[in-house]
Amino acid sequence: MDPDIIFRITNLIALFGWLVLLASPLKPSLAERLSGLAIPLLLSVAYCGLIFAFWTSGKGGFGSLEDVARLFQTRQLLLAGWIHYLAFDLFVGAWIARTARLDEVPFWAVIPCLAATFLFGPAGFLLFNAIRSTKSIAAQPGMSTKVMS
Numbered sequence: 731m732d733p734d735i736i737f738r739i740t741n742l743i744a745l746f747g748w749l750v751l752l753a754s755p756l757k758p759s760l761a762e763r764l765s766g767l768a769i770p771l772l773l774s775v776a777y778c779g780l781i782f783a784f785w786t787s788g789k790g791g792f793g794s795l796e797d798v799a800r801l802f803q804t805r806q807l808l809l810a811g812w813i814h815y816l817a818f819d820l821f822v823g824a825w826i827a828r829t830a831r832l833d834e835v836p837f838w839a840v841i842p843c844l845a846a847t848f849l850f851g852p853a854g855f856l857l858f859n860a861i862r863s864t865k866s867i868a869a870q871p872g873m874s875t876k877v878m879s
Contacts, residue, residue: 766824773817780810
């Protein structure tokens with residue numbers, strides 16, 4: 731199959747997963763099954779298929795930044811790298827939504843974290859953990875959660 735078609739299809743699948751996450755307060759169990767498991771698994775199958783089919787055609791490796799650049803000069807391996815990002819970022823986004831629900835972080839505070847994870851991966855993970863830590867600190871005995879006027 732043409733790499734450009736696989737790119738478009740996997741992007742649409744991942745985007746659907748992110749839309750499901752945005753609606754997760756309505757159906758948390760459905761969001762967890764789709765965005766937290768089924769879609770990342772489907773993307774993982776595409777990733778593995780590309781890696782198994784094209785790994786030996788790639789030059790380079792992981793020993794240096796130059797090696798990685800050479801590795802991604804093979805379009806199919808570049809696509810595999812992109813699908814890797816799609817799968818893992820969505821998986822992390824689902825973890826954020828699930829953890830926020832369990833830790834009672836308001837969903838309005840989760841939305842920017844999901845957006846940041848969608849666009850910048852680790853930055854969204856960092857933002858969510860900063861928000862989560864702030865909520866945990868504020869909930870400790872002796873700490874007031876009221877805003878001073």
